[in-house]
Amino acid sequence: MNSILKRFKKINKVLIFLTFSDVFSWGSFTVISALTGLYLATKLGQNTVEYVGIGTAIYFFVRGLAQMPIGHLTDKFKKDKDEIFLLALGIVLMGTPFLFYQKITVFYHYFLLQAIFGLGAALNVTNWRKLFALNIDGGREGRQYATYETIMSLCTGVLSVGGGVIANMGDKYFDLVISSAGLFIILASFWILLIYLLEERKSS
Numbered sequence: 001m002n003s004i005l006k007r008f009k010k011i012n013k014v015l016i017f018l019t020f021s022d023v024f025s026w027g028s029f030t031v032i033s034a035l036t037g038l039y040l041a042t043k044l045g046q047n048t049v050e051y052v053g054i055g056t057a058i059y060f061f062v063r064g065l066a067q068m069p070i071g072h073l074t075d076k077f078k079k080d081k082d083e084i085f086l087l088a089l090g091i092v093l094m095g096t097p098f099l100f101y102q103k104i105t106v107f108y109h110y111f112l113l114q115a116i117f118g119l120g121a122a123l124n125v126t127n128w129r130k131l132f133a134l135n136i137d138g139g140r141e142g143r144q145y146a147t148y149e150t151i152m153s154l155c156t157g158v159l160s161v162g163g164g165v166i167a168n169m170g171d172k173y174f175d176l177v178i179s180s181a182g183l184f185i186i187l188a189s190f191w192i193l194l195i196y197l198l199e200e201r202k203s204s
Contacts, residue, residue: 012144014135014201017191018128019148024188025091025124027156028181031163032098039167039174043104051107055114062118063125070126080134080203083127084196088189090123098182102175131195134203 032039041048074082097113104110136144167177195201 012137013198014195015144017195018132019151021188021191022152023155025094025185027159028184030156031159032178032181035167039178044107051110055110058111059114059118062115063122066119066122067126070122074127083131084192086123087127088192090120091189092186093120094124095182095185098178101178131203135201
């Protein structure tokens with residue numbers, strides 16, 4: 001029993017929480033990103049492919065342009081409270097647009113939601129990577145990155161199968177998958193807020 005407790009204490013809980021935040025956020029997004037074109041075809045008509053292309057560009061432009069200011073801001077503060085709360089905010093901004101997908105009736109609705117998602121992703125990526133880098137254990141980098149990738153890949157695979165099967169059951173279920181993915185993404189912020197409660201984290 002004591003050996004189990006010792007092993008549990010040695011587990012890098014910050015990295016575990018960051019991993020599960022990615023499962024909930026980017027894992028869920030990976031599922032619905034594969035379905036977005038099909039879903040929007042019923043909303044935007046025959047030009048959907050073009051609109052998805054433009055929407056993807058808007059997402060990457062917003063994400064790219066926001067990275068440097070966010071990185072510069074977080075580097076100004078020595079402790080990690082700013083990274084934790086900005087990451088949690090970013091996750092909420094990532095998930096919120098998918099709660100409004102059912103309301104899309106014209107292309108600029110989709111473009112606006114993509115811009116919000118891009119800002120959320122910018123807040124997510126910069127702060128997630130910084131927190132992971134600050135808390136990784138020296139000499140165990142390979143194993144800890146591999147553990148992250150293994151958990152992330154397996155969980156995303158399970159989510160993909162479930163999302164695809166449910167979405168194929170009909171339009172109402174398709175709506176359910178998209179909105180549920182948005183809620184799952186928002187719930188990822190819970191794992192980030194747990195990091196704040198860990199007193200032994202290296203980045204504090």
